[in-house]
Amino acid sequence: MELTEVRFAGSGGQGLILCARILFRALSLEGKTAARSQGYEPTSRGGFCFSDVVAGDDELDYPLATALDFLLAMDQVGVAPSRSLLKKGALVVADQRLTPQPPTGNVELYRTPLTDQAIALGNIRVANIIGLGLMCGLGGICGKESLAKAIEGETPRNFLDLNLEALEAGFAAVGELEAA
Amino acid sequence: MSGNFEHLHGNHACALAAVAAGCRFFAGYPITPSSEIAERMSKELPKVDGTFIQMEDEMGSLAAVIGASLGGVKAMTATSGPGFSLKQENLGYASLAEVPCVIVNVSRGGPSTGMPTRPAQSDIMQSRWGSHGDHPVIVITPDSVAEIYNETIRAFDLSEKFRVPVVLMFDQVIGHLQETVEVSDARKLKTIERKWAKGDKDGFEPYAATKDAVPPMARPGDGKRAHTTGLTHAESGFPTQDTEIVARNMNRLLSKLEINKKEIEKYECVETGDAEYLIVTIGISARAARRAVKTLRRKGVKAGLFRPITLWPFPEEAFRQAAAGAKAVLVPEMNAGQLVLEIERLGSDDCHVAGLNKIDGEPIVPAEIVAKLEELAR
Numbered sequence: 001m002e003l004t005e006v007r008f009a010g011s012g013g014q015g016l017i018l019c020a021r022i023l024f025r026a027l028s029l030e031g032k033t034a035a036r037s038q039g040y041e042p043t044s045r046g047g048f049c050f051s052d053v054v055a056g057d058d059e060l061d062y063p064l065a066t067a068l069d070f071l072l073a074m075d076q077v078g079v080a081p082s083r084s085l086l087k088k089g090a091l092v093v094a095d096q097r098l099t100p101q102p103p104t105g106n107v108e109l110y111r112t113p114l115t116d117q118a119i120a121l122g123n124i125r126v127a128n129i130i131g132l133g134l135m136c137g138l139g140g141i142c143g144k145e146s147l148a149k150a151i152e153g154e155t156p157r158n159f160l161d162l163n164l165e166a167l168e169a170g171f172a173a174v175g176e177l178e179a180a
Numbered sequence: 181m182s183g184n185f186e187h188l189h190g191n192h193a194c195a196l197a198a199v200a201a202g203c204r205f206f207a208g209y210p211i212t213p214s215s216e217i218a219e220r221m222s223k224e225l226p227k228v229d230g231t232f233i234q235m236e237d238e239m240g241s242l243a244a245v246i247g248a249s250l251g252g253v254k255a256m257t258a259t260s261g262p263g264f265s266l267k268q269e270n271l272g273y274a275s276l277a278e279v280p281c282v283i284v285n286v287s288r289g290g291p292s293t294g295m296p297t298r299p300a301q302s303d304i305m306q307s308r309w310g311s312h313g314d315h316p317v318i319v320i321t322p323d324s325v326a327e328i329y330n331e332t333i334r335a336f337d338l339s340e341k342f343r344v345p346v347v348l349m350f351d352q353v354i355g356h357l358q359e360t361v362e363v364s365d366a367r368k369l370k371t372i373e374r375k376w377a378k379g380d381k382d383g384f385e386p387y388a389a390t391k392d393a394v395p396p397m398a399r400p401g402d403g404k405r406a407h408t409t410g411l412t413h414a415e416s417g418f419p420t421q422d423t424e425i426v427a428r429n430m431n432r433l434l435s436k437l438e439i440n441k442k443e444i445e446k447y448e449c450v451e452t453g454d455a456e457y458l459i460v461t462i463g464i465s466a467r468a469a470r471r472a473v474k475t476l477r478r479k480g481v482k483a484g485l486f487r488p489i490t491l492w493p494f495p496e497e498a499f500r501q502a503a504a505g506a507k508a509v510l511v512p513e514m515n516a517g518q519l520v521l522e523i524e525r526l527g528s529d530d531c532h533v534a535g536l537n538k539i540d541g542e543p544i545v546p547a548e549i550v551a552k553l554e555e556l557a558r
Contacts, residue, residue, distance in 0.1 A: 037357050061474065
């Protein structure tokens with residue numbers, strides 16, 4: 001595996017750090033060496049929040065993202081600070097409703113109604129997991145089974161079924177999408 | 181992989197390692213970006229019959245830790261910039277009274293309340309000189325989650341062995357980083373216990389000189405007379421301003437780390453053997469420097485990295501050796517120029533020392549180090 005850099009960006013409280021924790025654990029289950037970093041603003045909710053996962057086969061000299069291969073943009077506030085880090089041809093999944101101006105240009109952009117899909121599943125809070133599933137499905141970052149196992153380890157038991165349903169919905173959406 | 185591997189957040193690694201090292205008392209006051217240490221300690225300590233107290237403030241926290249340590253218990257507190265400032269008074273007390281304790285500073289942007297959630301490395305000089313008066317202190321600066329784990333254990337060992345406060349300092353990035361760590365089986369871990377006073381209780385002097393300059397401590401309940409004060413004291417522990425006694429005791433106190441420096445100093449050299457351009461840095465900036473060294477070597481620039489793990493006392497001889505063949509030394513740091521002062525002090529006259537500084541709350545990235553070093557090499 002080439003060094004792969006993934007960012008989950010948006011507004012504090014959207015479950016971006018949780019998403020990255022799940023991916024970190026899933027990649028580790030697949031035998032990868034991973035590092036996860038995070039940043040947020042000093043507000044209890046809202047403000048720019050991100051969590052990055054960098055993974056490869058070897059020891060990671062530098063654990064932070066320098067050239068993103070993947071970006072899940074859950075809110076407009078996550079776009080500006082991430083734009084300059086995007087690698088040419090990076091895969092970007094952006095929530096249609098909350099990210100009206102996603103990064104464009106040299107990226108493979110997928111605009112998708114993650115929030116609406118989550119509401120349809122019964123809880124807006126799983127929009128992040130749908131996005132995680134969709135991005136991993138589109139980009140082949142890691143397998144669905146590893147992600148499901150990681151979700152079991154990282155999320156509360158009461159929400160396990162809903163989260164797994166959201167992951168399925170994310171992977172299922174892959175075929176339905178067309179590049180914007 | 182053999183062993184017990186866990187996917188740990190830096191601050192959690194610190195808490196787990198403290199418990200593994202035998203820490204059984206934590207007093208703290210939550211502050212970003214260190215709060216996860218207190219949070220985890222509040223969960224872990226009750227499992228091992230330890231005590232967790234959220235105190236009224238940072239000063240009270242270190243005071244409680246000093247009290248616990250005098251009671252014979254390994255103790256720790258954790259904080260960040262503004263709280264670290266508040267702890268300086270009691271840090272000096274622990275230095276003078278020779279009370280083992282571990283103080284964690286997960287550093288963020290300053291001065292004052294600064295940038296609570298952003299990283300900085302601007303407490304480098306404060307960690308050494310923050311408390312008034314000449315005083316011994318050890319400062320350790322890990323650059324990975326695994327190293328936070330291992331160095332937390334070493335912080336307790338050094339503190340107990342040399343009766344000195346040990347500051348464990350890492351930036352917000354490292355504190356909030358998640359990496360895979362091999363954790364120790366606490367039952368198999370060999371940790372250092374404090375040198376307790378033996379022998380007759382009559383005539384016991386709590387601050388008597390010894391060969392290693394570390395006086396054995398009276399174990400609470402043993403019946404040995406001990407007096408603890410922040411006033412300059414004689415071997416008896418009682419205050420004095422007698423010049424001869426003061427000079428003798430202060431010189432012993434200040435010689436402690438120098439006498440034992442071989443055990444205290446720790447550093448890492450990466451490609452320093454033939455390095456013409458040496459990078460000296462700590463924490464997340466050192467992780468950036470690792471990548472930069474690889475990039476520069478590929479470009480034919482003989483770059484190397486000298487990384488003090490024990491920041492204070494600074495590993496002077498090791499640095500001088502690493503810098504022996506260097507044309508220039510670059511010191512990248514997330515402050516306006518602090519570590520660079522020490523390097524300028526230690527560097528030879530024919531070696532150019534340059535800084536690379538960032539104070540905007542963003543970490544220094546490998547490309548910035550590469551660019552600056554290429555500029556120096558031109």
